[in-house]
Each structure stands twice: as structure tokens, then as C-alpha cells.
Amino acid sequence: MTNAHTTGHEILVEVSGYPVAVDRMYHADSHMWVKRLTPGTVRVGLDALGVETSGTLAQLSFVAVGDELARGRAFGQLEAAKFVGPLVSPVSGTVSRTNDAVVTDPGVAEHDPYGEGWLVELTSADETELADLLGTPEAITEWFGRTVEDYRLRGVIAE
């Protein structure tokens, strides 16, 4: 881990060549980050590795504001040059806002995954589920570094 710095509202560190914001929580399998905004309200986005391994993003779409989400259910769809798949919610809650900017230009999620490239906001987020996420800088950076190495070995990311 090197080069911790603050940019905008994020505290970013570099792990194995990728930026990681350590001021939030992560769901390892889905590569989704979760950031508390106010008590009971969270913002959700895709981390840099989730973006990278998807390939060049072509389209992002979301369920409607007001939809109830259960953890593990899709809150939208990501389409890249050669891949399409669900955006999986890391926690349960009600969709209160979706990010029009990334719908208009999915490149925003590629270039600024922890900032302007956020995806949705949820209210009534389940506190017990939040506790299951990776939540300390040490746990986040250890997991992220290990995952990058694993993806490199498996040939999932560019050389």
C-alpha cells in the first residue's frame, strides 16, 4: 500500500496499482463499495477492480427509485464491450436515488469509481448487513491486494 491521499471526498490509497478508497466498506464478491451518508442512508458503487475486470463499459441501467432491494439482488445491469451482468446489491434497503451521470456516460464510473461514478443510494440500510462488509483499511487493502494478485494469475486483468 502506498500513496495515501485525499481527493474530493475520498481517502484513496494505491494497492497493487489500483486506487482504493478506505473511507467506506466493501462487499468482496461483488466488488461493490458502500459508504454511509447519513444514519440509515448509504451510497453504493463499483470498486476500481470491478470496473477493470468488466471491460470497457457500454451501458449502466438501474431499477426504479422506491424499489425495495434484498441483499444479493440486482439493482441494475452493467453492459461492457463483451460482458453483461447484474449489479448486485451488497445490502438490503430502498433505492432513494440513482446516478443519472453514469447512465448518460458510463465512462464516469470508469474514471471516478469512488466519487462521481457512484451508482445508487439506499435508505433503511440494514445495520447487521453492513457489519458483514469489509470495514477497516487493513482488511480492505489486504483483500484488495490479494484479489489483484489472484486476478493477475488467472489472466483476468491486462498485463
Next chain:
Amino acid sequence: MASAIALRFRSGKFSRDFDFGGINLLLNYDEGCLSDCGYCGLARTRPGDYNDKSFIRVEWPLVRTDELVERMAKHESKLTRLCISMVTHGHAYRDTCDITERIAARVKTPLSILVAPPTLNRERIEHFKAIGVDMIGIGLDAVTEDLFRNLRTDVPAGGLKWEKYWEVVMDSREVFGPWKVNVHTLVGLGEADQDLIELFVKLRDRQIFPYLFCFNPEPDSRMAEHPKSPIQRWRRVQLAKHLIETEDWDLDRFRFDADGNLLNMRGDESFVNGVVDTGVPFVTNGCPGESGEPGCTRPYGSYRPSESFRDFPFVPTGDDLIEIRQQMALDDVL
């Protein structure tokens, strides 16, 4: 883009899990392609800077030849087929020879060239064979002379000649031998089913492969608003081509209406259903790998990942076959 992912120039993944090793290369020049085909993303008069243009609707990352050859050597064990696509440009022949020789010196994977006929003559085709090219492809695309003229000849910066394309097809057939030449046919440019099926028979009789491609409108091209061929028609054309090529069906097996639309295929119903069940007619047409397996499979080459597969980069089975049958409505033409 799929090739860039396979060679790890770019990160990315495919929606479905399948092996992929068909590497497609496209020559790149500052001046671009000098042709102006109505359906093509590289068309000379398509708006935009050439380096920003897509071809078959995807980005083609630009890499140095040295680096490319290194990556091919490094990943050779998973490569099944290599193909260099020429463009119409004064240096295309020279550069294709150079790249071919550099690849052939390091990598044993069979190599094809999708040629640009205006840049070639028989001597040059013979030279391709001499330097190790395994197969030749010709992008005829428009399957009738009228269509070809309207889309590729009589266009703002056109001038491609139907006769020249066929001269290169026949010279290549003579030089490379049976089943070593393929003609690309683009379904959905305005041709009739009969036009396609007549061409498939003609090519089969000359031991030349017809390869099917599905027209997929390029944004900002002159055919940007032209619709894709309906999936039902596309599936039936895939099946008809397979029956002609693999089961030796002739033209008399097919009945058309006055406009050339396919009305009926005259064959034993259970036999045809058996052919459909193999899934093979719906696999991407492309040059084979070393052992005859599909080598060039172009995943998501003519459809978005969120759309149905037009052609499959693997042999479809199970739910994919069920969907194919629904799309094809075979009973209506048997």
C-alpha cells in the same frame, strides 16, 4: 476487443464461460481505409476521426507489431487461429507481408488473411502462400452485383469492383486449394434469401467456404438506420447454409416466393431436426483451428452482450438450443 482481452492488452471478460483463442488483427493507418462502404464503420466518409472509428461496432486497441508478436508467443498455447484484416491502402500488402513473416517466425498457430482485393494480384496471392498464410478470406459482404455496386462502388469515395473481388476469390482458390478460401457474406444488407442460398451453392461447388456475418448497423454510417435482419430469418439462413455446405443440399431443396423469400426446405423433418439439435449450424463461421475445431469465433461480434447470440462462439446446447428453435420457427418452412 476480444482479441485484446485474450492477449491481455486489455482487461475484460465474456458473459459466458468459453475458451477463446481466435485473434483478429486490423491494419491501422493514419489515412484510414480508402474505401467507403455504406455499412462499414471504417468508411472514408463516415464522420469522425479515423482513430476514433469503430469497426463492427467495437474499439480496436492500437498496439505495436513487436509487442503483439511477443504476446502471441507468450499466449500461444491458447491461440486457435490468427487473422490479419487488410484495409484498402497503398501500404497494406507490404505491411501484411511484414506482419505475417514476423508472426510466422515466432508462432505456429494457423494464420489467415482477410484480404483487400484492390491491393492484390495473383502474384501477391502466391506470395502470401509462400510466406506461410494458411487461408484467405474475401469480404464480398454484398452478395449480388447490384447490392455491391450500390454499397461499395457507386458511393461517395467508393470504386470497389465486383469483378475484382471475384478475380481474387478465384485466384485464391487456385493458389490455396479446396476449402482454404472463404467468402464473407453479410446477411441483412437488402439481399433476398434466394440470393444468399444461390451463392452458398455456387461457393460450395467450388470448394470455397461461405462465412456468414450478420449486418449490425454502425452508428453514423450511411446504413446506421437500416434494421438488422430479423432473428428468425437469420436462423433459417444459418441452417440453410449448413445444409448446403455439410449435407450437400442443392438449390432444388429450397422453394422461394416471387421476391426470393425462403418458403420451404424440402427435407426429411426428423433429419433436419437432428441437424438443428447438433447446434453446429449456429456456431460462428470462421477459419478452423489446427485440429479442425472452430478457430475464429468472434464473440459478440455482431450483437451486444445483452442481445441473443447471433452466432455462438461455442456449440450451443440445452437452453440455447431451445431458444434457437423458438427463434427459427422451423415447422413453418419444413
